Amino acid sequence: MxxxxxxxxxxxxxxxxxxxxxxxxxxxxxxxxxxxxxxxxxxxxxxxxxxxxxKGFIRRLGGVFDSKKLGFISTLVALRVSPEKLEQVAERVSLLPGVTHNYQREHYFNLWFTLVIPTPSKLEETLQAVQKYEGVEKLLNLPAQKLFKIGVNFKI
Amino acid sequence: MLSPQEKKIISLLQRDIPLTPQPYADLASELELEEEFVLAKLKEFKERGILRRIGAVLYHQRAGYEANSMCAWQVPAVRVDEVGKIMATFPQASHVYERPTYDDWPYNLFTMIHGRNREECEAVASEISGKTGIDDYIFLYSTREFKKASMDYFPRE
The missing domain is CATH 1.10.10 (Arc Repressor Mutant, subunit A)
Structure with a gap:
């Protein structure tokens, strides 16, 4: 790159x-x-x-909102996907409403995504659907329980 | 609760604000509102904690922050608060969160560590480890980005 x-x-x-x-x-x-x-x-x-x-140094100039204060819930989800199905599962996950970040990572849990969603029942529904995707072997729901630090400015 | 008008303002601000001398006036006119009204609303959103800030989100890779590493730490429950606070003091660390553990997932504190390459991130982690005494941690390097987007809270139907 x-x-x-x-x-x-x-x-x-x-x-x-x-x-x-x-x-x-x-x-x-x-x-x-x-x-x-x-x-x-x-x-x-x-x-x-x-x-x-x-030139692509700035991704966006706009408002950064607190999803919780807007009434949304968010979570981080880790998936174990059988490697030959990873790409297919990743593409399905990316299409789900509320998925903001979706990365393949170097670990047994090899696909990680964040989900921002309006209600607990919608969250439950989404996680159950993902769990049934062909190739998904395990799913961890990892909502933040305590925030010690949120964003950060980058000294360039 | 948010009014439909407030949702419209939020929705507009989630896109790029105009790069013009009076961006708030331009946003206001898109919604057929007055600049002063929009500015007052934004101040109110800040007071209510809804709006964290208005500013730029960078492409860190392009700006020299090549490696953007998620690091997960196994911290004894009784030390989570103390250790989380120490981690938060590191300027290279962001998103310091406590998350639940499972039988096959023992790591309860997460940090994003920012550096110019993996070596730099690993040096920061080992410094954090030295300062906290937590030496059970793993890096979860991303090898492929499938999606990175801003949340669209109130998409216009």
């Missing part, structure tokens, strides 16, 4: 990436304030953010 790594980023870009990860001001001209912090004007800042987004 080719990676730009940090090599593709100049000091200014790094400052901008650090700035946009912070909470945007809830004011009429949020980018103007952020631009000031990195020594640009509003227009220059917006242009550069567009560039960084176009």
């Amino acid at each position: 080719i990676s730009n790594g940090e090599a593709g980023l100049c000091e200014l870009d790094k400052k901008i990436l650090n700035a946009v990860q912070k909470d945007f001001p809830l004011t009429s001209h949020p980018f103007k304030e952020m631009a000031k912090q990195v020594g640009l004007n509003e227009e220059q800042f917006i242009l550069r953010v567009k560039y960084l987004k176009g």
Whole structure:
């Protein structure tokens, strides 16, 4: 895999990436304030953010919500899938509503996904359905019981 | 409870906010609302704890954080709080969660460890291990990403 790594980023870009990860001001001209912090004007800042987004350094600029506070429940699910069925199961899982992350991992439990869903009964229903997918040998439901730290900003 | 209007605002904010001088005004006009109203709503969402932040989510790989490793730790039940708090102090660790155990799954604390490569992640884990005394842990390296998306809470029908 080719990676730009940090090599593709100049000091200014790094400052901008650090700035946009912070909470945007809830004011009429949020980018103007952020631009000031990195020594640009509003227009220059917006242009550069567009560039960084176009280059794929920024995945999304928007709201990050607390799913629990929105009334949703979430969980992490680990599956043991027979290796020859893994891809097929993974594709079915990805299509389920509420699946946000779905990864093959190097472990006996080889497919891990996160599920955000409106009600406990929907969750139960989904897990039971997944358990019946051809190739699924075991399923672990691993909801977070206690959060010690949630997100993190990346010092670029 | 959320009103239909609040759900619409949340739904819009889950997409990209416009890269324009007055993004909140542009969002507001999409919903035929006033900028001031939307800004007040967002402040209210923050106070209610619904909105964590408005900001950028990066592609860490592109920004140099190549390895993004899930690490699971087997911590004695009586030490979970203490150890979880220590793990949370590491800047390279995010998503420090306690999760249930099963007969075939003894690991109860999870961390995401961020580094430029596996070696860096492993060095961080061994530092965490040194500081907490927990030496039973495994890395769950991802070898293939099948999906990574933001949750769409209130999709428009």
